[in-house]
Amino acid sequence: MKSVWTIIRKELKAYFASPIAYVVIAVFLFIIGFYFFALLQRFSDMSWAIKAQMQYQFGMQNLNINEEIVRPFFSIILTISLFIMPIITMRLFSEEMETGTMELLLTSPITEVQLIMGKFLASLIFYLTILVMTVPHILILFSLSKNVDIAPVLAGYGGLILVGCTFLGMGLFISSLTRNQIIAAVLSFGVLLLLGIISWASNFSGPTLGKVLSYISIFTHFEDFPKGVLDTKHIIYYLSFSFGGLFLTYTSLDSLKWRG
Amino acid sequence: MIEVENLTKRYGNFVAIDKLNFTVDTGEILGFLGLNAAGKTTTMRVLTCYFPPTEGTARVCGYDVFGESIKVREKIGYMPERVPLYNNMSVQEYLDFIADIKKVDMSKKADRLDYVYSRCGLLDVKGNLIKNLSKGYRQRVGLAQALIHDPEVLILDEPTSGLDPRQIKEVRDLIKGFKGERTIILSTHILSEVSQVCTRVIIINQGKLIAIDTPENLSNRFDKMRGYREISVKVREKNKDDVVKVLRSVKGVNEVTIEQDCGSSGEYKLKSDVKDEILESISSLVTEKKWGLLSISPVHLSLEDVFLKLTEGQKDKPVASKEKEGEDK
Numbered sequence: 001m002k003s004v005w006t007i008i009r010k011e012l013k014a015y016f017a018s019p020i021a022y023v024v025i026a027v028f029l030f031i032i033g034f035y036f037f038a039l040l041q042r043f044s045d046m047s048w049a050i051k052a053q054m055q056y057q058f059g060m061q062n063l064n065i066n067e068e069i070v071r072p073f074f075s076i077i078l079t080i081s082l083f084i085m086p087i088i089t090m091r092l093f094s095e096e097m098e099t100g101t102m103e104l105l106l107t108s109p110i111t112e113v114q115l116i117m118g119k120f121l122a123s124l125i126f127y128l129t130i131l132v133m134t135v136p137h138i139l140i141l142f143s144l145s146k147n148v149d150i151a152p153v154l155a156g157y158g159g160l161i162l163v164g165c166t167f168l169g170m171g172l173f174i175s176s177l178t179r180n181q182i183i184a185a186v187l188s189f190g191v192l193l194l195l196g197i198i199s200w201a202s203n204f205s206g207p208t209l210g211k212v213l214s215y216i217s218i219f220t221h222f223e224d225f226p227k228g229v230l231d232t233k234h235i236i237y238y239l240s241f242s243f244g245g246l247f248l249t250y251t252s253l254d255s256l257k258w259r260g
Numbered sequence: 261m262i263e264v265e266n267l268t269k270r271y272g273n274f275v276a277i278d279k280l281n282f283t284v285d286t287g288e289i290l291g292f293l294g295l296n297a298a299g300k301t302t303t304m305r306v307l308t309c310y311f312p313p314t315e316g317t318a319r320v321c322g323y324d325v326f327g328e329s330i331k332v333r334e335k336i337g338y339m340p341e342r343v344p345l346y347n348n349m350s351v352q353e354y355l356d357f358i359a360d361i362k363k364v365d366m367s368k369k370a371d372r373l374d375y376v377y378s379r380c381g382l383l384d385v386k387g388n389l390i391k392n393l394s395k396g397y398r399q400r401v402g403l404a405q406a407l408i409h410d411p412e413v414l415i416l417d418e419p420t421s422g423l424d425p426r427q428i429k430e431v432r433d434l435i436k437g438f439k440g441e442r443t444i445i446l447s448t449h450i451l452s453e454v455s456q457v458c459t460r461v462i463i464i465n466q467g468k469l470i471a472i473d474t475p476e477n478l479s480n481r482f483d484k485m486r487g488y489r490e491i492s493v494k495v496r497e498k499n500k501d502d503v504v505k506v507l508r509s510v511k512g513v514n515e516v517t518i519e520q521d522c523g524s525s526g527e528y529k530l531k532s533d534v535k536d537e538i539l540e541s542i543s544s545l546v547t548e549k550k551w552g553l554l555s556i557s558p559v560h561l562s563l564e565d566v567f568l569k570l571t572e573g574q575k576d577k578p579v580a581s582k583e584k585e586g587e588d589k
Contacts, residue, residue: 006360010346017348104344104405107308108361109333257311 003110007118008125011092015126024084029133035076036137039069040144065147066228070138074156074226077134078163078219081127082196085164086188088126089171090181092119093249097179112253116246120172127164131157152228159225162238166218167192169245176252192218261286261413261443262307266316269302276302278467279316284460286412287440291458291475292447293567299467300447301341304415307445308338320413334363337406341417343398344405347391351382351401354390355408362409376404380434396427403434414438416446420453432457451567465571478566488514488531490559493542496525496552503528506545512538525554 015021047063096102105115141148171188178184199217202210214220218241221234262284269276277299284290292300306313307320309329317324323331346354355376359369377383380400385393390401399419406414419435420428436457438444448454454461455475463471463478471478497503500518503526507516512532520527532538539556546553 003361003363006357009360010357013353014346014348099344099347100340100342101344101346103305103310103340103342104358105361107310107333107336107338107340109330109363110361111330 003114004118004121007110007115008122011119011122012125014091015088015122020087021126024087025130025133028080028084028130031080032073032077032134032137036069036073039072043068062147065141065145066149066152069141070148070152070156071226073134073137074160075222077131077160078222081160081164081167082192083189084130085127085167085171085192086185088123089168089175089188090185091175092123092172093176093253094179094181094184098181106253106257112250116172116249116253120168120246123168123172124165127168128161131160131164149228152226155228155230156226158230159222159234162225162235162242163218163222165242166238166245169242169249170195171245173245173248173252176249176256261288261321262445263319264303264307264316265318267303267306267313267318268315269299269306269311270314275467277306277464280464280467280469282462282469282472284443284445286443288460289435289439289444289446289458291454291461292445292464293449293451293454293461294447294464295449295571298464300464301417302467303464304338304417304445304447308336308415309333334409335412337409337411337414339402339406339414339416339419341421343402345390345398345401348389350387350389351393352386354401355404358405359408364409372408372410376407379407380404381430395422396424396430399423399427399431403431412442414442414444414446416444418447418449420448420450428453463567463570470570471566488533491530491532491539491542491556492519492527492559493530493546493556494525494527494554495546496554497549498524500526503551506549507542510538510541510545525552529559 043063043065046068050063093102096105106112138148138153170191171184174188174191175181175184178187195216195218197217197219199214199220202214205213215237221237224231224234264280264282267280268278280299280303292303294300305311307318307325309325309332312326317326319325320332321335323335325332346357349357355373359372364372377386380403382397382400382404385397390398393401399422403416403419406416416435420431423431432453435444435446439459446457458475461471461473461475461478462469473481493507495503500521504516504518507513507528507530513530514533515531517529518526519529530538530542539558543553543556546556
């Protein structure tokens with residue numbers, strides 16, 4: 001466990017010693033902030049319009065802030081994550097292979113599993129740091145309205161963490177395949193995006209295959225979380241994909257050994 | 261300390277090392293000599309558990325490199341040919357990380373760090389970023405990295421490559437300082453390095469072990485294989501033919517040639533039988549004639565010649581070609 005912690009510390013230091021981390025965080029927060037502002041603006045405009053209408057019409061309902069702001073807010077975090085995750089994971093193994101430090105790690109008295117867990121947890125901590133920076137937006141919502149429910153928010157974050165694990169697991173695996181960081185990033189992005197949009201194929205494939213494809217899709221499983229629904233089906237989906245990514249990474253490192 | 265048995269490593273059809281057998285005792289400094297791509301690095305990587313062998317076994321401190329690889333790794337300090345450094349770390353941060361990853365006891369960590377700083381001469385650059393270090397310092401950090409967990413075995417892959425002469429000397433002195441204290445395997449293709457630093461030499465070519473012995477024995481052994489002894493004599497005397505005649509008259513001398521003609525003096529090469537000790541009779545003869553004896557010495561094959569002879573197509577008997585004078589400095 002101590003070895004894992006050593007790797008985590010080293011990776012976190014590496015993240016925050018390079019400017020990439022700060023650029024990624026800044027761009028992420030800027031886009032999120034802009035989108036959040038746009039959502040709020042639209043919501044308040046529409047609310048005023050509806051209030052005006054209500055004077056003449058009976059039975060009109062107020063807008064639901066959970067549906068109009070919380071849900072799209074989590075969706076945009078997910079979308080932007082898709083772009084930044086490959087950048088978080090690309091260096092994890094590629095850089096070590098490129099600089100030759102892989103030889104150091106693989107001849108040190110730590111196991112591959114400890115190495116992989118250390119790297120995975122470090123990238124997860126980095127991702128959580130970014131997620132924490134989105135909490136103020138939610139707090140602003142709570143301060144503005146009494147109608148915000150806590151359940152969808154908590155479930156939403158839970159969902160984001162699960163999706164994050166999946167993205168990071170995949171990215172870690174792809175990073176272990178190549179010594180070129182750019183290739184690792186582009187490949188990870190391609191794979192994640194494909195897994196996200198693969199459900200589109202259900203439009204033209206047969207009904208059975210379509211069902212399978214939409215089940216594989218990363219995005220469709222996320223939809224329930226910001227509604228405040230915790231379905232074990234989705235949780236198991238993400239956990240198994242994360243574990244699959246980590247297992248593939250292990251196999252990849254092991255085969256690296258036998259190939260020489 | 262290190263036992264290697266029938267060690268073989270294949271990449272597909274390519275045989276990187278082929279049935280290596282050797283042992284290294286505690287406190288020895290073993291030199292691994294071979295051309296590029298001879299299998300030096302591959303052997304070292306198997307010993308350091310970077311990858312497992314295709315066939316055969318290797319044991320370090322009694323632990324199998326495949327079955328008990330974590331134990332082996334704890335015993336070994338390894339410096340790969342390409343020194344594995346994190347450029348964005350400072351020397352201090354780097355060695356701190358290495359100490360942790362190599363499981364150095366918390367109570368001993370500070371002492372070990374102080375030890376490697378002073379032993380490897382890193383005190384001045386502790387706070388510097390590794391990417392700003394010169395090649396010599398990078399090499400030293402690499403060595404410090406290998407030493408930090410007080411390993412019983414040190415494996416160094418071309419520790420002096422790319423260094424300037426002074427740095428080479430420093431690194432060699434550092435390595436020599438460990439003689440008897442730790443077991444060391446180092447690879448190199450610089451032959452003088454081997455004769456200066458190592459207690460034993462392994463010559464390896466195309467993955468096969470060709471010879472294993474002390475540097476002196478290797479030279480002697482090939483003297484015998486050559487079938488004759490060679491002596492170089494330098495005499496101050498203008499009449500060269502006279503000198504040749506006198507030298508030729510010594511018992512056991514079969515052939516005398518003028519190697520170099522410097523006017524007032526000359527250098528002569530004598531070939532004699534292996535058995536006869538003729539240095540004394542030659543020197544007394546020369547002084548008797550009142551010629552100035554400038555130098556007299558037996559010419560051994562240098563390690564370089566031995567090496568070239570062993571690696572050139574591996575002929576049955578080494579053919580004496582052009583010999584060089586003494587050991588290269």
